[in-house]
Amino acid sequence: MSNCSTADAGSLESLRQDDYELLARLAQRYYIDEQTQEQVAREFGLSRQKAQRLLKRARQTGVVAIHIEAPTWLRLDLEGELRETFGLKEAVVSVAQAGPRADREAVAQRAARYLERHLGEGSVVAVGHGRTAGAIARFFRPVERLGATFVSAMGGSPGADAPTNPNEICRALAQRCGGWAESLYAPAYVEDAEVRSQLLAQTAVGRTLAVAAGADMALVGIGGVDDDCTMVRSGCLSREEVAWLRSQGAVGDVLGHYVDVEGRPLASPHQQRLVALPVEHLRRVGTVVAVASEPEKPAAILGILRSGVVDVLVVDETNARAVLRTAGPRPRVAIAAGRPAAADRAQGPAHRGPYQPRPEGTVATAPRTRRGTPPGPPQEVRTCP
Amino acid sequence: MSNCSTADAGSLESLRQDDYELLARLAQRYYIDEQTQEQVAREFGLSRQKAQRLLKRARQTGVVAIHIEAPTWLRLDLEGELRETFGLKEAVVSVAQAGPRADREAVAQRAARYLERHLGEGSVVAVGHGRTAGAIARFFRPVERLGATFVSAMGGSPGADAPTNPNEICRALAQRCGGWAESLYAPAYVEDAEVRSQLLAQTAVGRTLAVAAGADMALVGIGGVDDDCTMVRSGCLSREEVAWLRSQGAVGDVLGHYVDVEGRPLASPHQQRLVALPVEHLRRVGTVVAVASEPEKPAAILGILRSGVVDVLVVDETNARAVLRTAGPRPRVAIAAGRPAAADRAQGPAHRGPYQPRPEGTVATAPRTRRGTPPGPPQEVRTCP
């Protein structure tokens, strides 16, 4: 998909001169002179339907070329391909920058713009961790003060890498818009499943995760499995643990939920020690926005996209190209034959991937908080005037 | 007017980056991905109306560029200008050829195409004289046999230049489509007004002119006033007579009705000796198609177009450019202030010029013959299987 309408069926060359002339004339009168189909039909002595069919043919054959004069820093074509390939609700690709750091900033900036456009009064956003996610707040500048709630969807990290912590990201975002932040007072990974159970039983923890489960939107980073990934840098997992995950086929994670390159969830012992919003709950969130920008991320992004948990992807150009290259030209067929085309016009807001279809009515931990009805008084709120 | 949608209001450069991005995105989703306005509006969190306004702005500013990939031998821009400038129903411009002869053939060819597209079973065409008109028949090749009637709208010429004679042209056209030809047995110019009256009183003559007056379409040549014009060559008028007309301000004629460069009809003694369909009757004809192609014709074409008698002009590129250059960029204002814009969308088939508005209900010599109801048995018919 490019920013130019393409000629799929038939080509300019396949037209006879007479047809070509007629098509061009009709198109000129309709598209350029802005007459109605009925008028041009009458003018050319055709029925309206015939004129309509000819006009359609004019577009198909390329007699009519519609070109979008997009800003040079937009990558509408890549965005379209990502959307199509992975059935995303939206994809935002930031143009390639000089280095990884600049790429991260660019992605963060675009993510901030996305949030600004899509958050409303009373929105609730579940937030994950990550360097890219952590960079968003600096660019986040909604026009008006926004009564939005940012809630941690994942435990914190023991390491000192503060700005990549969900709690910290929530606080920063809330501050920028005069909203609320609700922290999750728990580490991302605890000792064992039992501690986890106890922790989840705590009102403070359980409640926060319930609020996160009822969010309108989720903002998550896509994590990798390299030795320098966020999990390792922040001290959540050891290098060895990540290496083990890698050996099991893991390519990346969202909120600590690892998947393989095909997007299949990875059952691992770490899962039992994770304090984060479960995937099933994440899937219930209306719009899951994933950000990714580091190098060495294509496999992670590909796996996560294939898992179908993501609705909106914000990514840098390099990763976008790499992901699409790896996914191949027509991966929809390869991954899940018969999946309805993403371009399905009558489609609702679903856009869910093929794996782990959302368990209808299985869990409804928290009442779905909608715009205009802010959640009950969060335990930990900060209002920033 | 070109074959590319133009950016009138505002420009690409005047847009802020954010607006530009939004416009481009919307346009991409709407024009390229073919979503509905409602869908893109929902996708971007806008009201449908707002999306519509933005899309309109996208076209105005040139974010959306619609280009018609016209055949190289089409001059849609010139045709559009002619249509606009002179309020024509249609204009056909043939691409410039190597010489006058080739130009004439090209115009004839395009005129033939026009006739083929617009004539139907039972059509009645009033026909004038001229070299270009005479060249049409050779290219006239309707797909099916066509029960059309071609009727002379003007007397013949004494000279031997047969193929430019109305009767001859009618016969040739009728032959090509298996229709009928109705001849006018009279010279174009007679001795004096009295002879003319006697001639018109003849059933054969009066009847033919009546049929011509009831035609659906007229096919006329635009004549010049140079020493080598059709009138002179065919022997209808002497070189001196034409010189005299020229001295009176005449620039050209249609069916022997001369006009000055402003399109005003020229009262001349020759008028009293002319055996042809009167201008008032010609104006009553639904579609007056004028063909012109010789060099030295721009002034003639300009005058005739300004007279408003012509609905459709078929002309060569060189003359077209010359006429437009002479007419100036906004001649509508100069000629007749307040004349309704030709682009008036709700406009009916009128398209009449400002001079000599059609005298409603003054003359109705012959019942208006419509498609499907062929005229009564013409006196002189030739059927060609």
Added chain:
DNA sequence: ACTACCAGTGAGCAATTGCTCAACGGCCGA
């Protein structure tokens, strides 16, 4: 501070467009 103005907004409606479907006609094979 008040008021007039004006650009921008969305509801509601009319016009336009796109789609489906039955009917038609031409073409090929029997």
Added chain:
DNA sequence: TCGGCCGTTGAGCAATTGCTCACTGGTAGT
């Protein structure tokens, strides 16, 4: 020559689009 098939046609209807209008919120000028 006949019958079936496929592509084309236009009617009718549903969806989409464009437009008008009353209203709002912000702005600039008393």
